[in-house]
Amino acid sequence: MRMASGVLREAIVDVDAIAENVRHLRRLTASEVIAVVKADGYGHGAHRAAVAALRGGAARIGVSDIDEALALRRQGIRAPLFAWLHAPGVSFAEAVHHDIELGISDLDQLLRAGAAAGDRPAAVHLKIETGLSRNGIAPADWRQVFSEAARLERIGRVRVVGLFSHLSNTSPDDDRAALARFEEGVVIAASAGVNPPLRHIAATNAAIALPEARLGCVRIGIGLYGVSPFDDRSAADLGLRPAMTLRGAVAAVRRVPAGTGVSYGYDYRTARDTTLALIPLGYADGVPRQASGRGPVSIDGRRFTVAGRIAMDQFVVDVGDHPVAVGDEAVLFGDPTLGVPSAREWADAADTIDYEIVTRVGARVPRREGGA
Numbered sequence: 001m002r003m004a005s006g007v008l009r010e011a012i013v014d015v016d017a018i019a020e021n022v023r024h025l026r027r028l029t030a031s032e033v034i035a036v037v038k039a040d041g042y043g044h045g046a047h048r049a050a051v052a053a054l055r056g057g058a059a060r061i062g063v064s065d066i067d068e069a070l071a072l073r074r075q076g077i078r079a080p081l082f083a084w085l086h087a088p089g090v091s092f093a094e095a096v097h098h099d100i101e102l103g104i105s106d107l108d109q110l111l112r113a114g115a116a117a118g119d120r121p122a123a124v125h126l127k128i129e130t131g132l133s134r135n136g137i138a139p140a141d142w143r144q145v146f147s148e149a150a151r152l153e154r155i156g157r158v159r160v161v162g163l164f165s166h167l168s169n170t171s172p173d174d175d176r177a178a179l180a181r182f183e184e185g186v187v188i189a190a191s192a193g194v195n196p197p198l199r200h201i202a203a204t205n206a207a208i209a210l211p212e213a214r215l216g217c218v219r220i221g222i223g224l225y226g227v228s229p230f231d232d233r234s235a236a237d238l239g240l241r242p243a244m245t246l247r248g249a250v251a252a253v254r255r256v257p258a259g260t261g262v263s264y265g266y267d268y269r270t271a272r273d274t275t276l277a278l279i280p281l282g283y284a285d286g287v288p289r290q291a292s293g294r295g296p297v298s299i300d301g302r303r304f305t306v307a308g309r310i311a312m313d314q315f316v317v318d319v320g321d322h323p324v325a326v327g328d329e330a331v332l333f334g335d336p337t338l339g340v341p342s343a344r345e346w347a348d349a350a351d352t353i354d355y356e357i358v359t360r361v362g363a364r365v366p367r368r369e370g371g372a
């Protein structure tokens with residue numbers, strides 16, 4: 001296939017896949033979905049991911065930072081928005097003014113939320129620590145923070161929308177132990193007078209693999225984008241469709257003799273007379289340099305491997321005697337059921353996870369909505 005002329009590199013985002021993945025996970029979990037579009041929608045574009053997820057029936061949108069939530073509001077997202085990782089000493093006034101729900105991990109944040117209430121209470125989800133050792137209200141502080149939340153709720157400064165936590169995905173037993181601690185927290189909160197409508201602890205992994213963690217509300221990130229959180233199950237195994245295809249136009253081809261060194265350091269030398277094709281994506285575009293000599297590329301339905309080092313803007317593949325021409329489409333990853341490499345293959349080549357492969361696609365790569 002040929003790329004449109006003038007296009008060097010692009011990430012095609014299949015928004016219908018995102019909507020369909022949400023529908024599928026809603027059905028599978030019989031739970032409402034908080035669609036997580038932090039980090040620019042895991043590289044897919046936060047706004048388009050949010051719009052697609054809402055079209056697929058997501059009930060609310062989750063992000064890490066308040067600034068991400070405010071940007072979505074400015075872009076017209078009217079659905080409930082939820083942000084949970086806050087700068088030290090932050091004022092929540094703007095967030096509350098724009099109806100951003102706040103994840104609250106300690107008493108200081110709770111008091112700041114109460115102080116930010118204006119003509120309406122600050123909507124909060126209280127995050128409780130259940131074993132991940134990140135943020136979240138420590139068990140020793142549960143009673144005090146829950147009592148204060150109940151008091152602030154009574155005087156109209158705060159509205160507690162949810163209680164939540166996050167799992168380590170270490171093993172089903174570890175996650176069940178965390179879930180049991182969460183249930184203890186829910187009981188203690190209720191005894192302090194905090195009875196929010198939502199409880200949520202499962203991200204994509206537990207939403208699929210640990211039915212007792214669904215609790216009627218799940219926070220789905222990676223699953224939205226059609227990427228599997230499991231080592232041993234592909235997206236297709238889970239009924240999910242990858243949303244991103246990363247591709248570039250072959251920017252140059254040259255015929256070279258045996259023994260030709262390729263790219264910095266000559267880590268690769270041609271074994272025989274061959275053709276080299278230049279692919280205009282590099283580590284500035286999120287292609288991991290770590291995958292030098294290993295990453296897969298599909299050109300015209302054939303699989304090739306990165307030859308030598310991945311540079312900032314480009315890398316080379318040795319295509320042998322295959323007739324590759326300038327302007328041919330080179331797919332780094334997409335939907336593997338269509339015969340192209342998967343983000344997982346790049347993750348394996350770079351010794352990382354496919355979450356990182358899609359999320360790190362650089363700002364220089366234009367995103368375009370389209371089908372697979």
Ligand SMILES: *Cc1c(COP(=O)(O)O)cnc(C)c1O
Binds near residue numbers: 202220
């Ligand atoms: C990122 C994140 C999620 C989404 O996780 P996935 O594994 O991508 O589904 C859910 N909850 C919290 C708190 C997160 O930080």
